[in-house]
Amino acid sequence: MMKGKVIKYEQDNIDTDVILPGPYLKLHEHSELAEHAMEGMDPDFHAKVKNANIIVTGNNFGCGSSREHAPIALSASGIEAVLALSFARIFYRNSVDGAYLLPIEIDEKTYSSISENDELEIDTDNNQIKNITKNQTYSMKPFPDLIGKIISAGGLFKYKS
Amino acid sequence: MNITEKILARASSKDNVEPGDVQFANIDKIMLHDVSGPGVIKTFEKLEKEGIIKVDKLFDPSMIWVTEDHFVPSVDKISAENIAKLSKFTNKFGITKHFKYGMGQYGICHTMSHEEGLVSPGELYVGGDSHTNTTGALGAFACGLGHTDIAYAILHGELWFKVPETLYFKLNGKLPENVMAKDFILRIIGDITTEGAAGKAMQFGGSGISDMSVESRLTLTNMTTEAGAKNGIIEPDQKVFDYISERGITKCDPVYDDDDAQYEKTFEYEASELEPLVAKPFSPQNVSPVRETNIEIDKSYIGSCTGAKYEDLVAAAKILKGRTVKVRTEVLPATISIYKKATENGLIQIFIDAGAVVGPPTCGACCGAQMGVLAKDEVCVSTTNRNFPGRMGDLESKAYLASPLVTAASAVTGKLTDPRDL
Numbered sequence: 001m002m003k004g005k006v007i008k009y010e011q012d013n014i015d016t017d018v019i020l021p022g023p024y025l026k027l028h029e030h031s032e033l034a035e036h037a038m039e040g041m042d043p044d045f046h047a048k049v050k051n052a053n054i055i056v057t058g059n060n061f062g063c064g065s066s067r068e069h070a071p072i073a074l075s076a077s078g079i080e081a082v083l084a085l086s087f088a089r090i091f092y093r094n095s096v097d098g099a100y101l102l103p104i105e106i107d108e109k110t111y112s113s114i115s116e117n118d119e120l121e122i123d124t125d126n127n128q129i130k131n132i133t134k135n136q137t138y139s140m141k142p143f144p145d146l147i148g149k150i151i152s153a154g155g156l157f158k159y160k161s
Numbered sequence: 162m163n164i165t166e167k168i169l170a171r172a173s174s175k176d177n178v179e180p181g182d183v184q185f186a187n188i189d190k191i192m193l194h195d196v197s198g199p200g201v202i203k204t205f206e207k208l209e210k211e212g213i214i215k216v217d218k219l220f221d222p223s224m225i226w227v228t229e230d231h232f233v234p235s236v237d238k239i240s241a242e243n244i245a246k247l248s249k250f251t252n253k254f255g256i257t258k259h260f261k262y263g264m265g266q267y268g269i270c271h272t273m274s275h276e277e278g279l280v281s282p283g284e285l286y287v288g289g290d291s292h293t294n295t296t297g298a299l300g301a302f303a304c305g306l307g308h309t310d311i312a313y314a315i316l317h318g319e320l321w322f323k324v325p326e327t328l329y330f331k332l333n334g335k336l337p338e339n340v341m342a343k344d345f346i347l348r349i350i351g352d353i354t355t356e357g358a359a360g361k362a363m364q365f366g367g368s369g370i371s372d373m374s375v376e377s378r379l380t381l382t383n384m385t386t387e388a389g390a391k392n393g394i395i396e397p398d399q400k401v402f403d404y405i406s407e408r409g410i411t412k413c414d415p416v417y418d419d420d421d422a423q424y425e426k427t428f429e430y431e432a433s434e435l436e437p438l439v440a441k442p443f444s445p446q447n448v449s450p451v452r453e454t455n456i457e458i459d460k461s462y463i464g465s466c467t468g469a470k471y472e473d474l475v476a477a478a479k480i481l482k483g484r485t486v487k488v489r490t491e492v493l494p495a496t497i498s499i500y501k502k503a504t505e506n507g508l509i510q511i512f513i514d515a516g517a518v519v520g521p522p523t524c525g526a527c528c529g530a531q532m533g534v535l536a537k538d539e540v541c542v543s544t545t546n547r548n549f550p551g552r553m554g555d556l557e558s559k560a561y562l563a564s565p566l567v568t569a570a571s572a573v574t575g576k577l578t579d580p581r582d583l
């Protein structure tokens with residue numbers, strides 16, 4: 001169960017080049033990567049993330065490169081979950097296997113119901129998202145079996161090593 | 162089963178798999194470079210500190226190779242330290258296939274993987290880079306992963322995979338003159354969009370593919386990543402076997418489609434109907450015929466795993482021979498062996514005579530790292546594979562993706578140019 005406020009990016013195809021631009025790929029300290037999170041698209045991200053820990057966005061979030069720097073930068077900035085209509089496969093996998101953040105798939109209706117700054121409560125045990133601000137409840141797509149187990153274990157290495 | 166399903170079934174010791182199945186599979190080959198390598202090292206350090214693992218030895222050092230490509234020549238202290246870390250790591254764990262900048266053959270990871278005969282048909286190959294898909298043109302299952310997965314693979318020799326649905330792209334007939342594999346894959350991405358193959362396999366076949374050289378096929382599989390694909394793949398044929406045997410692979414265990422292989426969807430293209438294309442900023446799916454554009458450029462970039470293979474340089478040289486560039490033009494051969502062959506065959510002389518700069522193999526400006534990154538508002542035509550905001554430099558710079566022929570022709574005129582109009 002996690003709780004928090006929303007930063008909403010109403011667009012599709014947010015790619016890893018804007019989540020964490022290429023020149024910073026040489027950095028590997030998580031705190032340094034956090035400093036450059038979303039630098040390619042949202043100069044206000046650092047101000048927003050002070051009060052928010054959930055990103056809500058459209059299709060194909062995290063497309064582009066395989067850089068694990070992208071979920072690391074978001075997670076080290078304080079993002080705990082991304083709710084998207086769909087995810088690019090490597091971003092999704094990195095988020096799960098590295099246990100950085102929860103990648104949660106939502107439907108169109110849920111997507112349009114949630115607004116910036118809404119307070120959500122995410123219950124992955126019961127696949128439910130509660131919008132406290134709007135007093136609404138949405139269902140989320142359950143994690144596939146193995147992925148759910150890796151998430152509960154706290155990443156791939158903790159699941160099986 | 163189709164070729165992707167059969168490779169995944171074999172690697173997970175199953176008689177049969179279906180799209181959607183998730184299981185652990187044994188890995189044959191693993192690549193890491195100077196971005197994912199330090200990421201792996203960091204992951205190991207962190208997990209060791211937390212007491213979750215102990216890394217005394219790797220699963221099998223001989224299945225791993227390491228390249229230096231994204232930040233070479235080192236741009237600053239941090240990138241130099243990353244390179245130094247890689248050497249310490251490969252020494253410590255006995256990884257002998259470490260291709261070092263400034264020590265003979267080295268270059269961009271995906272070009273190295275086929276040029277050096279590092280992957281064979283039928284193998285399951287993972288790399289710490291999204292364009293690992295490239296090597297699927299040899300008939301392998303090849304896909305890119307982040308560094309936690311790669312760390313897991315090099316420690317345990319296995320990873321989980323979800324069997325993808327397969328989209329089949331059939332090309333009938335021979336590509337017309339001045340049309341390259343790059344134009345075909347841009348056309349596909351324009352048609353299906355950057356999400357069109359999300360999480361799926363993209364398989365190519367038909368007489369147009371049989372007719373293509375191995376290097377051209379690698380351009381197709383390279384950009385399956387831009388359509389969101391998990392992997393790109395082509396059934397191996399004699400051209401592939403000749404290609405790998407020239408690189409010392411005499412034995413392999415190839416896999417082919419079964420007669421009743423299934424694909425989620427088949428797309429059919431007539432080669433004769435294809436023409437030179439560009440992908441406009443800021444997405445590889447913004448595809449337009451070059452002739453329908455009217456764009457002045459500041460720069461022409463011939464480089465990357467997509468567009469700086471030997472054949473790509475030959476195409477660019479064909480255009481630049483005896484001509485002079487009108488805009489800043491950079492040529493970065495993908496590997497040292499390509500550089501050498503291009504020197505021996507007079508291509509480098511042609512580039513220099515035309516006024517271009519020839520640089521060392523590196524990812525360079527392809528990922529906005531160094532060696533010719535774009536200034537604000539600069540417009541570049543490039544043989545690379547991505548044109549997201551800021552990909553090749555400033556957030557407000559613009560990259561147009563095109564074939565080596567279009568990129569070279571545009572260098573000569575200073576505006577996006579169809580090579581047929583030169």
Ligand code: SF4
Nearest residue numbers: 292465466524527528
């Ligand atoms: S050349 Fe570009 S696309 Fe290819 S591996 Fe390097 S950065 Fe990635």
